[in-house]
Amino acid sequence: MDITSVTKEDLEIIEKQIERKPNKIVSIPKRCSYGIPQVIESYPLKDGKPFPTLYWLTCPHLIKEVGKLESLGKIKEWEEEIKNNEDLRKKYLKAHIQEQKKRNSIIKGEEKWIKERLEKIGIGGISNFESIKCLHLQLASYLGGTDNPIGERVWNSIEKKECKNCICCLL
Secondary structure: OOOEOOOHHHHHHHHHHHOOOOOOEEEEEEEOOOOOEEEEEEOOEEOOEEOOOOEEEOOHHHHHHHHHHHHOOHHHHHHHHHHHOHHHHHHHHHHHHHHHHHHHHHOOOOOHHHHHHHHOOOHHHOOOOOOOOOHHHHHHHHHOOOOOHHHHHHHHHOOOOOOOOOHHHHO
8 A cells, every 4th residue: 555645736636536625634545556546534523523434535437436336236235245244244343443443543632522432433434333335435445454345345346446548637
């Protein structure tokens, strides 16, 4: 994983990718071969409130590819498997815990209630650790460095990992 700091150019590209200003970016844990951000790591606090989504998928190509998987019903399929496969359930629970610890390690000197709130929720604010919420979130978590078995499945299900003509270079 090639974690890098954020440049002014990165911020401009990310804003165009997600069509809004991102929350405070801590780092860029994943870039494509063109050097463009694919995943950002955000500070887990926004406007004085807990902001549980640590990793965000920003790459338009990957967002589209993940959307295709969601339309095929992969969320429901994999949630069923989590319920029925003890090994997968344990690995997925560990991913939630790993991301909780990472989130809380970033928070410095914040109010106690914020840390306590974030300790009760997992990846992207998920409170039921057998649910997936969305596959974009899971892939961002995996590409951000969390040992996330669902995010890994998403990644392995995507045939073309990046666009062939750098659509973000044209934004």
